[in-house]
Amino acid sequence: MAELNLIEAINHALAHELARDPAVVLLGEDIGINGGVFRATAGLQQRFGAARIVDTPLAETAIAGTAIGMAAMGLKPVAEIQFSGFIYPTFDHVINHASRLRHRTRGRLSCPLVLRSPCGAGIHAPEHHSESPEALFAHVPGLRVVIPSSPSRAYGLLLAAIRDPDPVIFLEPTRLYRLFKQEVADDGEALPLDVCFTLRSGSDVTLVSWGAMVHETQTAADTLAQQGIMAEVIDVATLKPLDMGTILESVGRTGRCVIVHEAARTGGFGAEIAANLAEEGLYTLLAPVQRVTGYDTVVPLARLEYQYLPSVERIVAAVHKTLEGA
């Protein structure tokens, strides 16, 4: 087993599936000889050739659109969008075509496409490089939306995404790309795409998060433990379809829930989870649900981005608030 950071785990998963399944092709900007701007595809073109690791011209609409055509004709394209802010030109093809090709043709054609993109702020990147668009995709019927928060989950979830027969939006938190390493067995074992991962058990409060914020949330849980507050930490990982059962079960025990995400608050995916709690978990809630999120502002440029991101302090404060409501 190798010690890998998240981007290396992605690279291993891609290589594994390329070697296993000749239908897998990668396409995107600078993914070939350059190995991707974040190095996700480093070495892959050398190994699998330029016909399967395709450096495209600069056009995200066509990257998504041609990938759909490839997928419909039996390939398993994994398309890379270089930075999060450039994923919007793919929306039309993702929503109007990828998500519904199977439905429209009653299963005659399908779209086993993976759309990979970095997401999130925190690396002092230029404008339009710090977006968290997961809620936009999670609203679209027919898609799967996955966000890993550790190297091993990145590896297992990406394998699952590539093998899935339907379109998967796979968002990778850039801030985690190189933040830490973990033992990852390159054993081709996929993780399930329809469950949350409970990272830590606790009885006082349930912390629900995904992506880079799982890191902050775990740190907050450490701090809380020192204060004698035992937090359960759930990494949602697959936002769509949502495994609400795990969250309801946990909140059923703790009676309290704090949801943490980096995207803007209004209409963020935290709202969906909180809404489900208000519908199906109401009688178990001992205190108001709390959302700790990015503000409803444009993600600011580098000098203010850490003022935008939910901090450990904000998470801890929210937990304290739910405990007051006892």
Next chain:
Amino acid sequence: MAELNLIEAINHALAHELARDPAVVLLGEDIGINGGVFRATAGLQQRFGAARIVDTPLAETAIAGTAIGMAAMGLKPVAEIQFSGFIYPTFDHVINHASRLRHRTRGRLSCPLVLRSPCGAGIHAPEHHSESPEALFAHVPGLRVVIPSSPSRAYGLLLAAIRDPDPVIFLEPTRLYRLFKQEVADDGEALPLDVCFTLRSGSDVTLVSWGAMVHETQTAADTLAQQGIMAEVIDVATLKPLDMGTILESVGRTGRCVIVHEAARTGGFGAEIAANLAEEGLYTLLAPVQRVTGYDTVVPLARLEYQYLPSVERIVAAVHKTLEGA
């Protein structure tokens, strides 16, 4: 005062602002001599000329993108997207530019743009013509998102949208375009863009809705009244910024809330309202919140679209369910 249906009210509001403010220009496909496929712009090119009522080539990205350029240079463009399914190519410009031009330039440039588009199902339209994308826009910081549900509100809200100094997404429920008429005074009086409208008072349950579903919701309230259940009906109208105060106040009195929208359930804007209730209204809730929504499926073609849409029966059933939880 004239009796107008919703599309006529739109037409009157456009004409009023075109006459009042020379900076207002309209652009879109078939909006000129053809008067728009739904007739929103009927007669306007004849009256205000082809330079202000601009029939564009067929390209939604450029419709949004050029409108942003116009807005930045002092015009007040009102761009029409012909049908709801063709709004997705505008997302990149709306999110990356329109919503943040003011922010990025610290107020030096701004984007007083209105993007009008039909929305919703229920008129047996072809594929991709029945979308309800409001939640996608409502998640984007810097935008306003408005959906009228009656001719008079359409008139007053559209005036406000055009006069607003920032970008407004203005979604018009096609099913209401010709469903009913109402007295509308063409008096240039705008309605506020930051309040919900309480259409009916009641003490037993709060029904919250917007767009075409306000109609179903009001019918449901009638049915409920016959059963002795007094429902308060709130038309959210402006989803962003959300006037949560009015909803909280109402639910504070009724203790029960049913949210009705046509868009797919998961990540729909109903989630945001329910989440706020779980956060700020928890202690007033006497029963779980209910969301009555479109299913998490592709909006089906005509033969099944009414199976997809929330029905009066579903709304009434949801209200009964909240009353059981007493």
Next chain:
Amino acid sequence: MTIIGRFQIDYTRFLDPRGEATQPLPDFALDPEKLIPLYRAMVLTRTFDTKAIALQRTGKLGTFASALGQEAIGVGVAAAMGAEDVLVPSYRDHAAQLMRGVTMAESLLYWGGDERGSDFAGPRDDFPICVPIATQVCHAAGAAYAFQLRQEARVAVCFLGDGGTSKGDFYEALNFGAVWKAPLVVVVNNNQWAISVPRSMQSAAQTLAQKAIAAGIEGCQVDGNDIVAVHHAARQAIEKARSGGGPSLIEALSYRLGDHTTADDASRYRDPEVVQEHWTFEPVVRLRNYLVQLNAWDPQREEQLVRECNEAVNAAVETYLATPPPTPGAMFDHLYRTLPAALHEQRDMALRLAPQQGGGHG
């Protein structure tokens, strides 16, 4: 100043509006056995269109887009395709679809608001109709790439309209296809209108064929009402694509003789007299006249053909109207290959609460 690039756009016509050859004809056009099937297909398409519009007018079909006056384009191109090739159509391409083996009943189901109309029993790999303008050109380029990668001798053939050539997808896809040298043929049905927007307001380019130059591929314009010119150009382009020569763009110049769709009223924005003039150039009579000159066609055959077409169309309409509506559960079928557990409750609710309204045709 040095000239570093020279380009030209050619226009081809073989049969003039009266059906007279204007230049030596390609071989296939000398053989009535080759032409008669094309003629039959055009007449069938027109019969189908007439019937579909009638169904819509009587509330038995949804919005419908007829191909009136543009039949030579779909028929001429589809006839140049192999069964192994893949058609990537827009909503006005049933002429081509029917040639490919899509049934009229399927087409009616689709326009009648039933997804099953896109589950073609015949050409299983052909794409469904594409409504979002020009997006299909990207899909076609991707499909072509799949064929190329697997070294299959198949070609992706894509249609769009004059309006569609304004959309970014079209240019991006041509550019991708050209860089890949993929087996892609893109056919522009320039019927001179995009709903109410005339060709002159759609682009300042003097031809649409010249948009190929932006991608560095070949583009040509043909008389889209002359099926010989259309078929000839399509054969050349498809052959070229199949043999590794990369993509081509064909602009087929025609005219939309009908309304944009049944939801449109073209008299609001165009002069009926001009439309009338264009009837002089329409493709069906043109080919018939030529066949008559070849002594390969006569009134009896015409009568018989019309009868056959009517029968076939009527049979399809019967099948269509007899198709029971889909059940509410169909909304959840094929949403994913396996419906996620998270959606089971919603499907159950749909089955339980299904209202009685709706479900009718159109």
Next chain:
Amino acid sequence: MTIIGRFQIDYTRFLDPRGEATQPLPDFALDPEKLIPLYRAMVLTRTFDTKAIALQRTGKLGTFASALGQEAIGVGVAAAMGAEDVLVPSYRDHAAQLMRGVTMAESLLYWGGDERGSDFAGPRDDFPICVPIATQVCHAAGAAYAFQLRQEARVAVCFLGDGGTSKGDFYEALNFGAVWKAPLVVVVNNNQWAISVPRSMQSAAQTLAQKAIAAGIEGCQVDGNDIVAVHHAARQAIEKARSGGGPSLIEALSYRLGDHTTADDASRYRDPEVVQEHWTFEPVVRLRNYLVQLNAWDPQREEQLVRECNEAVNAAVETYLATPPPTPGAMFDHLYRTLPAALHEQRDMALRLAPQQGGGHG
């Protein structure tokens, strides 16, 4: 077969790589008073670039995109603009921005992660840097339309890269501009790389100038390292646009001598020897050689210029580094003209909870 369209693309160069005239020069190029300001601006840009990269390397600036080797494009074009015209730049266009009156301190603030860097004190109507590739071409076309509608004699001048010409926005915007005959000039800085993707993989078109043909407008290619050719072409295009002649496309052929940005390492994907060769063609020495030939330049003036440029850049760096970080409330300022009540609580929270991390440069 009839030829119905003929097109040609011209290439213009006045000064060869050694600074020798290859053909009769336009008037302005005979006048050192006209040329020296351009030379100064190119040297200033290069000095600024060098300093900005150094700041980034020492953690005092964020990712930065240098214009190394492409200075003649921005300077030559901006010098042809009137103050009333509007610049619509990409992220590599500070050569043009500085000419327009954007200050170096503003530019550094922007790249240092501070939105205030886009609040230009000088050219108030110029657009901020555009990062999403090619989207700015749409904005420029819209701006041009606004000028046209108000009958203002202003021109929108837009820059993008060779990679940007693959994006739908570029084609759509050119097409709109052309249909409107709007006062729009689009300049492609063809520096032959889009990060690691060479020009040859970006498009199969032999020139990028020919993409103009798709929109039915004029396109030309110039030697982008010859400021005389660039400035000449820009003057003509801007003059044409201003006088109602509609849009033009200028492809300025240059070479990216540096990395794509400071976040890039070009040695991973391109041969340093080839880069070395391209130093032979670079624009600054070329113009200097020509000025020397005119007896309008000498080592003393060069030395003085270098000193002045260094001083100006250093002063800007000081201003930049002395600028205190924005306060957290700035996130909410200018989000809307008036902050909606729904956001007051969030702003208060941001002010209250502002963490101590972050806020540094870059």
